[in-house]
Amino acid sequence: MDEIWPRLERLLPRVQKPARYIGCEDGAQAPEPQPEQVGWLLVYPDTYEVGLPNQGLQILYEILNEHPLSWAERGYAPWSDLDQLMRQEGLPFFSVDTHRPASAFDIMAFNLSAELTYTNLLNCIDLAGIPLRTAHRSADTPLVLAGGHCTYNPEPLADFLDAVVLGDGEEVIAEITAVVHDFRSAGRTGGSRVDLHRALAAVPGVYVPSLYDVEWDGPAVRSVTPRYPGVPERVEKRTVADLADWPYPRRQLVPVTEVVHDRLNVEVFRGCTRGCRFCQAGMITRPVRERPVQQVRQMIADGLERTGYDEVALTSLSSADYSGIAEVVSETVRSASSGRPVSVSLPSLRVDAFTVGVAAEIGRARRTGLTFAPEAGTWRMRQVINKLISDEDFDGAVESAYASGWRRMKLYFLTGLPSETDEDTLGIAEMARRAVSIGRRHTKGASVTVSVGGFVPKPFTPFQWFGQNTVAELQRKIGLLRDDLRRAGGVQLKWHDPKATLAEGIVSRGDRRLGAVIEDVWRNGGVFQEWSECFDIDRWTAAMERHGLSIDWYAHRHRTEDEVLPWEHLSAGLHKDFLWQDWRDALDAVGLEDCRWTPCYDCGACTGYGIEHIVASAVPPAGGSQGTGMSRPVAVPVRLVPSGAGA
Amino acid sequence: MTRLRVRYTKLGKIRFIGHRDLARVWERALRRSGLPIASTEGFSPRPKMHFGLALSTGFESLGEYLDVDLIDSTDAPQPSYAEEVLIARFAPLLPAGVAVQAVAVIERGKSLQAAVTACSWVIDLDGVAPTAVGGAVDRFLAADEVILERVRDDQVVEVDVRACVEELELIGACGLPGWESGTSIRLDLGTASPGLKVMELIGLLAPEATAHRVCRTHQWIEGAGSRQEPLAVTTASALAERQAS
Numbered sequence: 077m078d079e080i081w082p083r084l085e086r087l088l089p090r091v092q093k094p095a096r097y098i099g100c101e102d103g104a105q106a107p108e109p110q111p112e113q114v115g116w117l118l119v120y121p122d123t124y125e126v127g128l129p130n131q132g133l134q135i136l137y138e139i140l141n142e143h144p145l146s147w148a149e150r151g152y153a154p155w156s157d158l159d160q161l162m163r164q165e166g167l168p169f170f171s172v173d174t175h176r177p178a179s180a181f182d183i184m185a186f187n188l189s190a191e192l193t194y195t196n197l198l199n200c201i202d203l204a205g206i207p208l209r210t211a212h213r214s215a216d217t218p219l220v221l222a223g224g225h226c227t228y229n230p231e232p233l234a235d236f237l238d239a240v241v242l243g244d245g246e247e248v249i250a251e252i253t254a255v256v257h258d259f260r261s262a263g264r265t266g267g268s269r270v271d272l273h274r275a276l277a278a279v280p281g282v283y284v285p286s287l288y289d290v291e292w293d294g295p296a297v298r299s300v301t302p303r304y305p306g307v308p309e310r311v312e313k314r315t316v317a318d319l320a321d322w323p324y325p326r327r328q329l330v331p332v333t334e335v336v337h338d339r340l341n342v343e344v345f346r347g348c349t350r351g352c353r354f355c356q357a358g359m360i361t362r363p364v365r366e367r368p369v370q371q372v373r374q375m376i377a378d379g380l381e382r383t384g385y386d387e388v389a390l391t392s393l394s395s396a397d398y399s400g401i402a403e404v405v406s407e408t409v410r411s412a413s414s415g416r417p418v419s420v421s422l423p424s425l426r427v428d429a430f431t432v433g434v435a436a437e438i439g440r441a442r443r444t445g446l447t448f449a450p451e452a453g454t455w456r457m458r459q460v461i462n463k464l465i466s467d468e469d470f471d472g473a474v475e476s477a478y479a480s481g482w483r484r485m486k487l488y489f490l491t492g493l494p495s496e497t498d499e500d501t502l503g504i505a506e507m508a509r510r511a512v513s514i515g516r517r518h519t520k521g522a523s524v525t526v527s528v529g530g531f532v533p534k535p536f537t538p539f540q541w542f543g544q545n546t547v548a549e550l551q552r553k554i555g556l557l558r559d560d561l562r563r564a565g566g567v568q569l570k571w572h573d574p575k576a577t578l579a580e581g582i583v584s585r586g587d588r589r590l591g592a593v594i595e596d597v598w599r600n601g602g603v604f605q606e607w608s609e610c611f612d613i614d615r616w617t618a619a620m621e622r623h624g625l626s627i628d629w630y631a632h633r634h635r636t637e638d639e640v641l642p643w644e645h646l647s648a649g650l651h652k653d654f655l656w657q658d659w660r661d662a663l664d665a666v667g668l669e670d671c672r673w674t675p676c677y678d679c680g681a682c683t684g685y686g687i688e689h690i691v692a693s694a695v696p697p698a699g700g701s702q703g704t705g706m707s708r709p710v711a712v713p714v715r716l717v718p719s720g721a722g723a
Numbered sequence: 724m725t726r727l728r729v730r731y732t733k734l735g736k737i738r739f740i741g742h743r744d745l746a747r748v749w750e751r752a753l754r755r756s757g758l759p760i761a762s763t764e765g766f767s768p769r770p771k772m773h774f775g776l777a778l779s780t781g782f783e784s785l786g787e788y789l790d791v792d793l794i795d796s797t798d799a800p801q802p803s804y805a806e807e808v809l810i811a812r813f814a815p816l817l818p819a820g821v822a823v824q825a826v827a828v829i830e831r832g833k834s835l836q837a838a839v840t841a842c843s844w845v846i847d848l849d850g851v852a853p854t855a856v857g858g859a860v861d862r863f864l865a866a867d868e869v870i871l872e873r874v875r876d877d878q879v880v881e882v883d884v885r886a887c888v889e890e891l892e893l894i895g896a897c898g899l900p901g902w903e904s905g906t907s908i909r910l911d912l913g914t915a916s917p918g919l920k921v922m923e924l925i926g927l928l929a930p931e932a933t934a935h936r937v938c939r940t941h942q943w944i945e946g947a948g949s950r951q952e953p954l955a956v957t958t959a960s961a962l963a964e965r966q967a968s
Contacts, residue, residue, distance in 0.1 A: 081736070081901075082901065082902045085736075085901065085902060085935070086849075086902065086935055088739055088781065089781045089933075089934075089935065094739035094780065094781065095739050095740040095741065095744060095780075097739070098736040098737065098739050098740070099736070100736055100737055100740075100818045100819060100820075101818075102818065330751065332737065332740050332744055332748055332818050333740050333741070333744045334743075334744065334747070381755070382755075383751065383755075384750075384751030384752065384754045384755040384816070385751065386754065417768065
């Protein structure tokens with residue numbers, strides 16, 4: 077079974093960072109599959125350092141290996157140096173657990189977290205020896221699947237993916253395993269791949285692109301319709317109703333080499349109802365499902381004990397909103413002080429004084445920088461995007477951060493937002509200067525790093541109809557900020573390459589015709605497009621031109637209400653009229669309060685699926701007004717879970 | 724303060740992690756071991772670990788060393804530092820290929836890096852005929868001086884490295900687990916200035932060869948007329964290691 081390793085180990089002395097390819101993590105498994113079991117190769121289509129920490133992949137890895145009908149290993153995109161050697165030596169894509177070739181698995185399943193990894197996905201399929209297009213695959217070729225946030229518009233990859241999973245994967249993977257198992261035990265015959273596809277399409281949450289016909293209306297989509305009876309007209313996402321049923325990962329992988337987010341990660345809740353209009357994650361993962369405090373505590377204690385890490389991150393889309401946050405943080409920090417020091421990190425911080433209070437407690441063990449994401453520079457702009465941080469919230473957070481001893485902070489902003497004026501853009505510089513001047517009252521060396529990214533509209537958000545800013549416009553806005561901040565002491569400005577923003581924007585709301593473009597970019601060497609040293613926009617513009625597609629039409633054009641969007645046959649539960657109304661409200665700068673603590677707006681995510689928010693606290697967290705409707709408290713439709721309930 | 728010396732292997736897949744990665748693996752293992760590890764003072768306390776000579780990424784070893792400082796507690800009972808207890812405790816905390824072979828409480832003295840004066844190596848050479856290597860070995864041993872050109876501050880410097888090589892011989896199979904070509908050399912390299920790196924020696928002996936497997940088999944502290952290892956593998960621990968593998 078170890079047929080790859082003896083050949084691979086002779087190549088590794090010739091590549092950068094060979095530790096990427098050896099596996100050997102604590103928590104890694106060495107499955108010994110039985111013939112009737114279905115093998116999954118879970119692939120993150122970027123480097124090992126970026127892909128290993130992915131929690132979704134680790135959760136599925138454990139669940140699949142616990143299930144009697146399946147086994148799973150992991151793979152990551154080889155960097156270009158090894159890629160080249162593998163092709164020279166005829167070495168196929170392999171798993172890092174026991175170094176099996178991809179052909180030893182029944183399913184190659186990709187995590188899709190970012191559009192710019194799509195060309196890597198094609199490269200991995202090709203390295204695996206699997207025909208690139210589903211149409212060219214036979215009955216015994218491994219299935220190519222994908223899950224993750226980007227699968228809410230999988231149309232650009234429709235030609236390459238056998239099936240796509242929408243939403244939470246915990247439950248649906250066993251159903252897919254069963255379909256593949258039954259298909260295999262019935263005996264594969266030539267030409268029956270379509271039967272397998274049809275069986276997969278019958279699983280709720282599974283979308284099989286090849287079973288749908290797209291009709292065009294000029295450049296636009298007229299309709300996407302199923303080709304067979306029994307194939308759903310609209311595929312609905314899967315949602316795990318209660319996170320308490322899934323305390324995974326139980327054995328988080330501890331790598332032997334440095335990776336990003338190299339720490340214990342405990343997911344405290346899934347979903348977010350802050351309602352930030354630019355945020356796809358917040359829209360598609362509703363409703364809010366908190367993990368019981370007692371379970372979080374247990375996962376932290378067991379995880380620290382087992383891994384030997386000295387840092388734990390409490391992950392979610394806005395961890396300060398977790399009902400048990402103060403309790404969990406202070407307990408973790410306090411319990412640790414008796415033994416060894418443990419630091420806690422909260423990757424997504426709300427901007428208010430309460431948050432800083434929690435952060436100050438955390439900071440005792442090891443204090444690094446503090447990061448806030450106000451996202452926009454003026455109150456008007458923040459109402460448009462529904463990130464309802466008032467100037468007072470912001471000033472209070474900054475004041476309390478510097479007063480608690482921080483000397484520097486990072487501020488994240490977006491530019492190129494709907495209705496953004498130069499005054500809004502320059503508001504970013506204004507906030508940065510204000511933060512420094514507040515900070516200097518506490519410490520002479522107070523400094524602020526401002527990080528600006530170009531906004532890319534995403535499917536299933538109220539901004540899905542918005543035409544993205546051009547590269548020239550984004551560059552002009554960054555230029556405005558640069559000029560304005562030139563003499564501002566203590567402020568460092570960083571920005572994301574607007575050209576990469578454009579490539580992401582072309583694909584984000586693309587349709588099936590983009591498949592040829594992605595393939596073209598890949599064939600011309602465009603892999604690792606998330607890495608600035610590998611990215612070149614010319615590959616994308618040339619490919620668009622070669623295939624007669626207009627960049628303006630895909631990226632910069634405002635959509636109208638009556639347009640059929642390429643992903644309309646898929647559903648994240650959100651009603652289109654809710655999203656459209658939210659888009660109109662945005663343009664009127666009308667904010668929308670968080671529905672956890674205010675009445676339901678009927679976005680569709682709860683009502684459509686018969687599920688509810690699971691929030692342990694009936695009142696919004698103290699310390700900030702940020703879209704919580706604090707000024708007018710109302711009875712709330714939440715299921716109350718006493719803290720400490722659950723396993 | 725008690726100082727513990729640990730001798731361990733780095734074999735197989737794990738040889739591809741670097742020195743810093745291995746240090747982090749050890750840091751987590753020590754934290755999990757429950758031993759009263761002393762920490763550095765200051766803002767960002769780290770366990771007091773002292774590593775011996777660094778091993779290049781991709782090289783294997785049958786004798787790596789690590790010194791760890793432990794707090795002597797007056798109120799708590801001192802944990803057992805018996806070799807077999809500690810070997811058993813570390814076994815599940817370390818990745819495959821990193822196996823503790825010996826542990827002992829030692830006197831605080833010279834650092835490992837200063838004390839070790841020579842290392843023994845076995846190197847598997849691929850892409851070269853055994854006779855060609857044999858000839859090069861004989862010529863090297865017969866020479867009074869062997870000149871190596873090094874670039875230092877943009878200047879080519881010639882150094883005589885003959886004295887760095889204490890022993891050198893052609894052997895057949897290297898005997899390391901996994902792939903091997905069947906042409907290997909065994910040698911002792913001194914660490915004193917000017918020093919000679921394994922890859923430099925291969926460049927002198929067989930520039931056309933590829934060294935796929937390089938293994939440090941021993942480290943030596945040389946005294947007057949005798950030499951000893953920083954920590955020898957006792958029969959008992961060698962036996963335990965053999966059983967574990």
